[in-house]
Amino acid sequence: MKLFSEPYDPNKNILPHGGIVQYHGQLFSQDEALFYFQSLMNEIDWEHDKAIIFGKEIITKRKVAWYADQAFSYTYSKVTKTAKIWTPELQEIKSKVEQQLGETFNSCLLNLYHSGEEGMAWHSDGEKDLKDNGAIASVSFGAERKFAFKHKETKEKLELILEDGSLLMMGGSCQKNWLHRLPPTKKVQMPRINLTFRTIVNQ
Numbered sequence: 125m126k127l128f129s130e131p132y133d134p135n136k137n138i139l140p141h142g143g144i145v146q147y148h149g150q151l152f153s154q155d156e157a158l159f160y161f162q163s164l165m166n167e168i169d170w171e172h173d174k175a176i177i178f179g180k181e182i183i184t185k186r187k188v189a190w191y192a193d194q195a196f197s198y199t200y201s202k203v204t205k206t207a208k209i210w211t212p213e214l215q216e217i218k219s220k221v222e223q224q225l226g227e228t229f230n231s232c233l234l235n236l237y238h239s240g241e242e243g244m245a246w247h248s249d250g251e252k253d254l255k256d257n258g259a260i261a262s263v264s265f266g267a268e269r270k271f272a273f274k275h276k277e278t279k280e281k282l283e284l285i286l287e288d289g290s291l292l293m294m295g296g297s298c299q300k301n302w303l304h305r306l307p308p309t310k311k312v313q314m315p316r317i318n319l320t321f322r323t324i325v326n327q
């Protein structure tokens with residue numbers, strides 16, 4: 125188990141093998157992060173997520189939204205969703221991330237965790253609608269939370285803290301070899317918004 129602390133080197137690969145994860149630290153200033161947190165909270169069309177797990181429909185406490193270049197449809201956890209078109213704030217955030225990473229994205233999955241009691245279980249984002257080995261850019265606003273990786277075979281574990289206004293990039297074969305999760309915690313009472321910019325193909 126490793127915890128990372130400043131200074132961050134965005135060129136450093138956090139994973140020891142089997143993919144690339146780079147933590148860029150706070151890409152947005154505190155003022156910008158607060159502005160985006162509040163505007164996303166108010167303007168995004170948040171909905172409880174539905175998933176089918178072991179044949180049963182479940183509804184998450186966490187809220188989600190999906191935005192993109194076009195009204196793409198996208199299937200995950202056996203539920204198909206249709207994207208809404210970018211808001212001006214999402215376009216601004218996307219441009220800043222694209223500049224920082226030198227990559228482009230055509231969609232974004234947003235998650236709203238009302239408190240530390242909401243999280244996301246171990247998974248990888250290797251859905252067939254996503255570009256193979258495409259980068260996923262994860263932007264966080266609001267409460268700081270721990271984020272963890274676990275290798276699918278060796279079970280090696282890594283942990284880091286995703287700060288308010290930060291950017292994390294997952295790329296290469298990361299989704300094939302590693303799972304990730306947002307562990308729930310009783311220590312965090314404040315909400316957090318996470319945006320994962322992705323590239324959808326075959327539409």
Ligand SMILES: O=C(O)CCC(=O)C(=O)O
Pocket residue numbers: 233235244249262271286304306318320
């Ligand atoms: O909230 C996070 O930091 C992670 C979200 C995530 O893994 C996902 O949306 O696939």
Ligand SMILES: [Fe+2]
Pocket residue numbers: 247248249304
């Ligand atoms: Fe994910």
